[in-house]
Structure formats: C-alpha cells, structure tokens
Amino acid sequence: MARRRANGEGTITRRKDGRYQAAAYVYRPDGTRTRKFVYGKTRAEVAGKLTEIQEKTRQGIPAATSSMAFEDYLAYWLTTVAAGRLKPSTFTSYEVMARLYITPALGRKKLNRLSPADIRGFLTAFKDGCLCCLRGLDAARPREKRRCCAAGRCCRRSPSARTVQYAHAVMRAALQHAVREELIGRNVARLVETPAVAREEVKPLDRTEARILLKTARSHRLHALWLLLVSTGLRRGEVLALTWGDIDLDKRQLRVRRNLQRIRKDLVFGTPKTAR
Template sequence: MAKRRANGEGTITKRKDGRYQAAAYVYRPDGTRHRQFVYGKTRDEVADKLTELQEKTRQGIPAASSTMVFGDFLTYWLAAIAPERLKPATVNSYEGLTRLYIRPALGKKKLNRLSPADIRRFLTEFKAACLCCLRGADKERPEEKRSCCAVGRCCKRRPSARTVQYIHAVLRSALQQAIREELITRNVARIVETPTVTRKEVRPLNAAEARLLLKTARPHRLYALWLLLVSTGLRRGEALALTWSDVDLANSQLRVRRNVQRIRRELIFGTPKTTRSIRTVPLPKHCVRALTQHSEQQERERLVAGEKWQPTSGQPDGLIFTTATGSVTDPRGLNRMLTTLCRDAHVHRVRVHDLRHTCASLLLAQGVDARTIMETLGHSTITMTLDTYAHVMDTTLRAAAKRMDDALNLNEPDEESEGEAKPDNED
C-alpha cells in the first residue's frame, strides 16, 4: 500500500481532460496560507511546478494568485522574481517607484481586473501631479512637513518624462510576469502607448574646456581618474571598480569587467551594464603616464596610512582609485569633486557622466567613426551611439560631404559651355 503524503506536501492528480494538476498550501503576501493549484500536460511538468511552489513556501516567499490585489502582486514580484532577472540597482529603483507612486494609486486594484483604462488614467494623472503630493507627504509626515498642495502652495514640481517612462516600464515588466505565471491573459500596460520622452540635448565640454578642466585637476590626488574619464569615456562605476590586474600598461590597454554602485547604504560590486560593456579599451599615452604616477602615489599613501590602510569588506584586491586609507571611492562623491573642479576651472558645471559625452564628442570631432566610438563606450547598439550623439556629428557629416565632392570631382559647367553643348532640335 502506497504511503499517504503528509499534510502540506501537496497532491498530484490527473484531470478528466488529460492534464495533470497539483495542489499545495502556500503563503499569501499578508502572511495567511491558502491552497494553490498548478497545471501541466505531463506529471513531471506538474511535479516540477509543485516543487518550485513548495520551495518558495519553505523560504517564506508568498505565492501569487489572479484575485490578489495588484499591490500584493508587486510585493511578490519584487521579492521573488525581479532579483533573479534584474541588476540590484534596477531592482532598487523599481522598489522606490513602486512604493512612492504605483502602489498608492493602483495597489488596491485586483490583478485580474486591472484594465488599460486604469493604466492610462494613472499615467495621465501622474504626469500632471505635483511630485510632493504624489509621495503622500501630507499623510506620512508631521504637520509642519505636509505636502505643498495640502497647505495651498504648490511647488509645481512635475515628474520628468523619463520618470513617467520608467513607471510604465515597471508596470509592463510586472504584468508580463503575471502572464508567465498564467494569472492574467494579457498585459494591459503593453496596450497603453509608451509615453514619449524628449531627449535633453547633452552639453559636453569642448576641447578647450576639457583641457582647462584637466589642467585644474592636475594637483588632485585622483587626477589619473579624471584624465581616464575624459580620454576613454568609462562610466563612473566602471572606472572606480578597476583593479591593477585589469590594466596592461605595457600594451596600453585596460579591461572593463565589473562596476560598483551604491545600493541604499552599501557599495556593491557587480557586472557591467550590458554584455557589450565588458570590453578592452586602448589607452592614450598620457593615460599610461598618469596611471604609472598614480601607482607610485598610491604606494606612498599606503606607507603613510600604515595600519589605517583598510580596504572595504567585499571590494576586489588592488583597486586603482581608492581613498587615502585604501577603501573604495564612493561614486556619489565624484560629482561633488567635479563640481568643485568646474568652479575652479571656470567652465560650466557638468556631471561625471557628461565626461563620457565629452569623450564621444572629442572623438567625433577627430573624425573617429561611430562604430569605433560604440565599442569604446560599450554601448549595446550603434543606434544608441548615433541617437545620443547626433547633435555633435555636424562636423563629421560636413567632412563626409566634402570627401564625396573630392571623390566625384564634378565641376559645374558654366552657362556658355551649357549653351554650346545643347543639341539642336531635330525635325
């Protein structure tokens, strides 16, 4: 006689339509338990689904259902699914957008009753609302810190078009997971048209301003970092995660294979933004010289620091751009440093990321083709390169037109020669 399965282990049965079904008790997001069913064409398929369901239950991860409210599904998605598919920084930003904006507006809607009209209405109201009030300040903060609209003085700070687009992306991604789990039949966020974003024109430093900034940064202990950012277009997190083993000074090149980001209160090392971001970048000679000098300077700092030289827990060995005590440099601190450098150099204020745009602009001005710039910057597609830097390609395009003139070498005939060459009309 077969041993009877214990309570909570789940059951697998064959349905009249030939499919198999399994049932097990799982946690809801509110902490209560309920019986949930999974289905499949074969017993093995259902057994795998049942095992996955039970594993989540053992870990205390709530299971989703089609009748749960959307806010609970978002909690489940962000806790159980998103961390496996998205990078930590992306999950962190999604959690913030969900907590501040999506859950207060759509959280009480049933997942299976959410409609395109709900999404469209939410996005329309979100775009027009005051950011202070969207965050529910008047409900969560003391009386003296109530939202501006609650006290009759609207700050008129509206969400940017990019923020609206991100909100829409979160909705699409979450509801697509609900489709994968067969909780809903269509992604209503996909039906709603994606909000358009007007790109802000990038204002990088020109060649003269870049030289002035680097001249001002020459005495700075991280001069090699500023030079590298302008010369190679590395992202901030990529540059700060470089180790000496990533750099080959003899062959004048470096390898980008990790980055560092601040996630809440921690500095997390991870893989670069895209697979194309893992790349080898040639180094100009002035960067090789600066890095050599920086290596000698770092060794002196290590000797001066002595026992105070304590790398941060979890950081890779041999970081190039550290603090004076050997710990990883906080990416947020670079913006403050750069603001001071811009002020001292008397150039317009730029962000650290704008140095990446500066690098691309300088390369374009020197006639470097877009494909090479794409590889240098680590863009995922050449379209991204062309779209981002189309406004600074005027010089290159004019040079291409001039080369076409030189290649064809066509001289415009004068009026007299045109008259002589014109054939007579024949009867």
C-alpha cells in the same frame, strides 16, 4: 497501481480539455493559507510546478494568487523574483518606484481586476502631477494634497518623461511574470502605449573645452580621474571601480571589469552595464 498522494502533497488531475492541473495549499502574503492551482500540458510539467510551489511553502515563502491585491503581488514579485534577477541598483530603483508611486495609486486593486484603463489613468495622472503630491497619494482621493502642498510649499516638479516610462516598465515586468505563472490571462500594461521620451542630443566638450578642463584640474588630486573620463569616455562608476590590477602600464592597457554604485547609503561593486 499508482500510489495515492498523501495528505498535504497536493493533487494532480486531468481536465476535460486534456490539460493537467494540480492543487496545493500555499501561504498568502498575510500569513494565511489558500489553495493554489497550476496548469500544464503534461503531467510531468504540472508535477514540476507543484513541487516548486510546495518548496516555497516549506520555506515559508508566500505564493501569489490571482485575487490578491496588486500591492501584495508587487511585494511578492520584488522579493521572490526581481531580487534574484536584477542588479542591486536596478532592484532598488524598482522597489522605490513601486513603494512611492505605484502602490499608493493602484495597490488596492485586485491583480485579476487590473485593466488597461487603470494603467493608462495612473500614467496620465503621474505625468501631469508633481512629485511631492504624487508620493503616497491615494488614488481613491486624487485631488487630496499632502500638507506641504496645502501650505503652499509644493515643489511643482513633475516627473520626467523617462520616469513615467520607467514606472510603466516596472508594472509591465511585474505583470508579465504574473502571466507566466498563469495568475492572469494577459498583461494589461503591455496593452497601454509606452509614454514617448524626447531624446536630448548630448553635447560633449570640444577639444578646446577639454584642454581647459584638464589644465584647470592639473593640480587637483583627482586629475587622473578627469583625464581618464575625458580620454576614454568611461562611465563614472567604471572609473571609480578601477584597481591597479586592471591596468597594465607596460602594454598601455586598461580593463573594465566592474563598476561602483551607491545603493542607498552603501557603496556596492557590480558588473559593467554592457559586455563591451
């Protein structure tokens, strides 16, 4: 005879459609508790999902629910998912984008009430607005301006097309995880067309310009840095992270094994952008 699950261990039942469902009490981001359901094709699959959410509850980590505010879900996703998967620089840029622009505009919407029209409207307003007006602006009062703008000191600097595309990418990634956790049935951000980005052709220094640069910098203490940048095409962070252990003077070889980036006020070593 199967052992009955004790109080607090959660329940697993089979639905009429043949799938299994499990339920357990979890923490909300505000510290209160609610009952959360997970689903799967087999009992073992559901038991694994149940164990996962219960482990988070034991650690005091809040679990996401479909009816939570989008700002709470973004905070949950950034803390429990993105922080462990993204590079520090990428995570920081995601967090800043969510905190300064996405949350003030869409944060009060319920996760399961977000629509393609909400995403499209935000991207349109974001593209056509100025950065100082958009930062911290409540979407419920779209024509309200910050004091700097009302006083005539508006920066009038609109987000670039790449920044708008980046905001879309952050929402798309967050909502895709919500789909995987079966909190929502579809990723509404994926239903909205990604803003186009006009690619500007890079014009590198020609041979004469490169020679003038290196000749001018010959007496500078960072001459070796400029020489490396011009002759190898390495990224700035890759050059700044080099140590003597990366250079073999006998074989005339240089290995790129990490990069150096400024994350807020700290200098952080990370892995190169690509394997090559």
